[in-house]
Amino acid sequence: xxxxxxxxxxxxxxxxxxxxxxxxxxxxxxxxxxxxxxxxxxxxxxxxxxxxxxxxxxxxxxxxxxxxxxxxxxxxxxxxxxxxxxxxxxxxxxxxxxxxxxxxxxxxxxxxxxxxxxxxxxxxxxxxxxxxxxxxxxxxxxxxxxxxxxxxxxxxxxxxxxxxxxxxxxxxxxxxxxxxxxxxxxxxxxxxxxxxxxxxxxxxxxxxxxxxxxxxxxxxxxxxxxxxxxxxxxxxxxxxxxxxxxxxxxxxxxxxxxxxxxxxx
Amino acid sequence: xxxxxxxxxxxxxxxxxxxxxxxxxxxxxxxxxxxxxxxxxxxxxxxxxxxxxxxxxxxxxxxxxxxxxxxxxxxxxxxxxxxxxxxxxxxxxxxxxxxxxxxxxxxxxxxxxxxxxxxxxxxxxxxxxxxxxxxxxxxxxxxxxxxxxxxxxxxxxxxxxxxxxxxxxxxxxxxxxxxxxxxxxxxxxxxxxxxxxxxxxxxxxxxxxxxxxxxxxxxxxxxxxxxxxxxxxxxxxxxxxxxxxxxxxxxxxxxxxxxxxxxxxxxxxxxxxxxxxxxxxxxxxxxxxxxxxxxxxxxxxxxxxxxxxxxxxxxxxxxxxxxxxxxxxxxxxxxxxxxxxxxxxxxxxxxxxxxxxxxxxxxxxxxxxxxxxxxxxxxxxxxxxxxxxxxxxxxxxxxxxxxxxxxxxxxxxxxxxxxxxxxxxxxxxxxxxxxxxxxxxxxxxxxxxxxxxxxxxxxxxxxxxxx
Numbered sequence: 001x002x003x004x005x006x007x008x009x010x011x012x013x014x015x016x017x018x019x020x021x022x023x024x025x026x027x028x029x030x031x032x033x034x035x036x037x038x039x040x041x042x043x044x045x046x047x048x049x050x051x052x053x054x055x056x057x058x059x060x061x062x063x064x065x066x067x068x069x070x071x072x073x074x075x076x077x078x079x080x081x082x083x084x085x086x087x088x089x090x091x092x093x094x095x096x097x098x099x100x101x102x103x104x105x106x107x108x109x110x111x112x113x114x115x116x117x118x119x120x121x122x123x124x125x126x127x128x129x130x131x132x133x134x135x136x137x138x139x140x141x142x143x144x145x146x147x148x149x150x151x152x153x154x155x156x157x158x159x160x161x162x163x164x165x166x167x168x169x170x171x172x173x174x175x176x177x178x179x180x181x182x183x184x185x186x187x188x189x190x191x192x193x194x195x196x197x198x199x200x201x202x203x204x205x206x207x208x209x210x211x212x213x214x215x216x217x218x219x220x221x222x223x224x225x226x227x228x229x230x231x232x233x234x235x236x237x238x239x240x241x242x243x244x245x246x247x248x249x250x251x252x253x254x255x256x257x258x259x260x261x262x263x264x265x
Numbered sequence: 266x267x268x269x270x271x272x273x274x275x276x277x278x279x280x281x282x283x284x285x286x287x288x289x290x291x292x293x294x295x296x297x298x299x300x301x302x303x304x305x306x307x308x309x310x311x312x313x314x315x316x317x318x319x320x321x322x323x324x325x326x327x328x329x330x331x332x333x334x335x336x337x338x339x340x341x342x343x344x345x346x347x348x349x350x351x352x353x354x355x356x357x358x359x360x361x362x363x364x365x366x367x368x369x370x371x372x373x374x375x376x377x378x379x380x381x382x383x384x385x386x387x388x389x390x391x392x393x394x395x396x397x398x399x400x401x402x403x404x405x406x407x408x409x410x411x412x413x414x415x416x417x418x419x420x421x422x423x424x425x426x427x428x429x430x431x432x433x434x435x436x437x438x439x440x441x442x443x444x445x446x447x448x449x450x451x452x453x454x455x456x457x458x459x460x461x462x463x464x465x466x467x468x469x470x471x472x473x474x475x476x477x478x479x480x481x482x483x484x485x486x487x488x489x490x491x492x493x494x495x496x497x498x499x500x501x502x503x504x505x506x507x508x509x510x511x512x513x514x515x516x517x518x519x520x521x522x523x524x525x526x527x528x529x530x531x532x533x534x535x536x537x538x539x540x541x542x543x544x545x546x547x548x549x550x551x552x553x554x555x556x557x558x559x560x561x562x563x564x565x566x567x568x569x570x571x572x573x574x575x576x577x578x579x580x581x582x583x584x585x586x587x588x589x590x591x592x593x594x595x596x597x598x599x600x601x602x603x604x605x606x607x608x609x610x611x612x613x614x615x616x617x618x619x620x621x622x623x624x625x626x627x628x629x630x631x632x633x634x635x636x637x638x639x640x641x642x643x644x645x646x647x648x649x650x651x652x653x654x655x656x657x658x659x660x661x662x663x664x665x666x667x668x669x670x671x672x673x674x675x676x677x678x679x680x681x682x683x684x685x686x687x688x689x690x691x692x693x694x695x696x697x698x699x700x701x702x703x704x705x706x707x708x709x710x711x712x713x714x715x716x717x718x719x720x721x722x723x724x725x726x727x728x729x730x731x732x
Contacts, residue, residue, distance in 0.1 A: 094685065096701065
C-alpha cells in the first residue's frame with residue numbers, strides 16, 4: 001500500500017472575520033493515528049471543517065498539503081475524491097434521501113463512476129452509479145461488520161437516528177469510501193460503551209485494512225482506550241501547544257486541561 | 266433497480282422532435298361557430314353534443330378572462346388550431362397504427378410499456394386516440410375505458426348524464442373553451458364493486474405546432490369500486506405557443522376510491538390551463554397526485570367536493586418552476602357533509618427566475634360538522650431570484666370543524682450541502698439529491714417507472730441550476 005502524507009502548515013483560519021486557528025502545524029502519514037485533544041472552544045472542530053473545505057471557514061494563511069499538493073483551492077467533494085474523510089460530530093439529517101441511495105451516490109462519485117459516465121456522455125439511467133448488485137453485496141458485508149440491520153438502508157439519512165446510529169453510519173460511510181486520511185470529530189460523543197466499542201473496532205479494522213492515516217479529535221480520553229494513538233497533540237486556543245506519545249493522555253486524564261492555562265499564559 | 270427496464274427512459278431532449286404525421290383533417294386557425302360545427306360533423310356527433318358545444322362557445326365568448334393568477338395577456342385565442350385529426354379511422358390493433366405514429370410511440374417507449382406493464386393503454390396523439398386497447402378481463406367485469414369520441418358513440422346516455430355535471434360549462438372561461446372544442450380524452454366507467462388492480466394509463470402528447478389540445482376526461486367509479494388512472498404528458502418544443510386546456514370530471518360514488526395521477530412535462534411555450542374536479546359521495550375517497558414540471562404557464566387547482574358523509578379527499582402536488590416558468594397551482598377542498606376530511610400537500614421548487622404560487626382553498630359549509638381539513642405547503646427556493654408565494658383561502662362556516670394550515674419556505678440548507686459534498690458528491694449532484702429528498706413524499710406515491718422518470722426529470726431541471 002502506498003504511503004501518503006497530509007501536512008498542515010502554519011494554518012490560520014478565520015470565521016466571519018474572527019481568527020480561530022492561529023498557526024497549526026501537523027503532519028500525518030498513512031498508517032499513523034494522531035489524537036488531537038483539547039478543551040471545548042479551542043478550535044478543534046474548526047480544524048476538521050477547514051480540512052474538509054467548509055465554505056464558512058476562511059484560510060487566511062498557511063497550507064494544507066496532500067502528498068505535497070495543496071488542497072486549499074479544492075471544494076469538499078474534490079477533497080473527498082482525493083481521499084479525505086471527515087466523520088462528523090453532528091451529521092445532519094437529509095429528509096427523503098435513503099441511506100442506500102446516498103451511499104450508492106457517494107461511492108459512485110468517489111470511485112469515479114459518476115465522472116466516467118459524464119465524460120463518456122452516457123446519460124443512460126444509473127450509468128453514473130456503481131452497479132447495484134455488487135454494491136449491495138459490499139454494503140451488506142460492511143453493515144454486518146458494524147452490527148447494523150439491513151433495514152437501516154431504507155431509512156432517511158440521519159433522520160431520527162440515535163446518537164449511536166449516526167456514528168455507526170459515519171463509520172459505514174468511511175468503510176465504503178475507503179479514504180487515505182480520516183478525521184474523527186468527537187466520534188465518542190453520545191455513544192454508550194457498547195456502541196463506542198463497535199465504532200472503535202470498526203475504525204481499527206479499517207485502519208489496518210486501508211492503512212489509514214487517522215486524526216482523532218476528542219475532548220475526552222475515553223475513545224483513546226479503544227483507538228490507541230501513536231501521537232497525541234494538545235490543542236489550545238487555536239494551536240497545538242504540546243505533542244507527545246500516548247502517555248500525554250494519562251497526564252490529561254490526571255490533571256485535566258486547567259494546567260494548560262498557566263503553562264501557555 | 267430491477268424495474269429499470271420497465272419503461273424506456275426519456276428526457277426533454279429525446280422528446281424534442283416532431284414526427285411527420287399525415288393529418289387527415291385540419292380546420293382553419295382560430296375559433297368560431299363554424300369550427301365547432303365542422304368538428305362536431307367530422308366526428309359524427311349527435312345533436313345534443315353539438316348543442317352542448319355551441320352553448321359552451323357562446324359562454325366562452327361571454328366570459329371575461331380571469332384577473333388573478335398568472336399573466337395570460339399574451340394568450341391569443343385566434344392563434345391556435347382547434348382541431349386536427351391524424352388518422353381517419355381509429356386503429357384498434359397495433360398493426361393498424363400508421364408507421365410514423367408508431368415511431369413516435371416507440372420513441373416514447375409505449376410499446377415496451379404495453380408489453381411489460383400495461384394491461385390497457387389509451388394513447389392520444391394530438392386530438393384523437395389512435396391506439397387504444399383494453400384488456401379483455403376488464404371488459405368481462407364491465408369496465409369501460411375508451412376515448413371520449415368512442416364513448417359519445419357507444420355510451421351516449423352515460424356521457425350525456427355526466428358531462429358538465431362536475432365541471433359546468435360556465436365554471437370558468439377555460440372550462441367553457443374546452444366544452445366547446447374538446448377532442449379526445451378518456452372515458453372510464455367502473456361498475457359497482459370492481460377493483461381495477463392495474464392502473465389505467467393514457468399518454469398525451471401535443472404534436473402539431475399551435476395546436477390547442479382540449480382533452481375531456483370523465484371517470485365514473487361506481488359504488489365500492491376502486492381505480493387508478495394515470496396521465497403522463499410530454500410535448501416537443503415549438504416556436505409558437507401551444508394551448509392545453511383540459512377538463513377532468515370524476516365521480517366517486519359511495520364507498521368507492523379513485524386516484525388520478527398526472528405528471529406534466531410540456532415544453533415551456535405551452536399554456537397549461539386545466540380544470541380537474543371530483544365529487545365524492547359517502548365514504549368515498551379521492552386522491553389527486555399531480556406533478557408539474559413543464560409548461561410556461563400553468564394554472565391548475567385539482568379539487569375535491571366532499572358531498573357525502575365521511576367522504577375523504579387528498580391532493581398531493583409538486584411543482585418545479587425553472588427558467589421563465591410560472592406555476593399558479595394549488596388545490597381546493599369543499600366540505601359539504603359531516604365528518605368529511607381532506608388533506609392538501611403541496612411542494613414547490615423554484616429555480617432561476619421561476620415562480621411558483623400555491624393557491625389553496627378550503628371551504629367548510631355550515632352543517633359539515635366534524636369536518637377536518639389539513640393544508641401543508643412547503644416551498645424550496647434554489648437561488649435568490651426564484652420566487653414562491655402562498656395564497657391560502659380558508660372559509661369555515663361550521664363551528665364544529667377543524668382546519669390546520671402549515672407553510673414553510675426554505676432554501677437549500679448549507680450544512681446538508683456540505684455534508685453531501687464531503688462524501689464526494691458535486692454541488693449539482695448534492696443539490697439534486699436534496700431536491701429529490703424534498704420531493705420524496707410525492708415520488709413514493711408514484712408507480713415505479715414514473716418515479717424513476719420524475720427523478721430523471723428533476724435531475725435535468727437541476728442541471729446548471731446551482732449558483
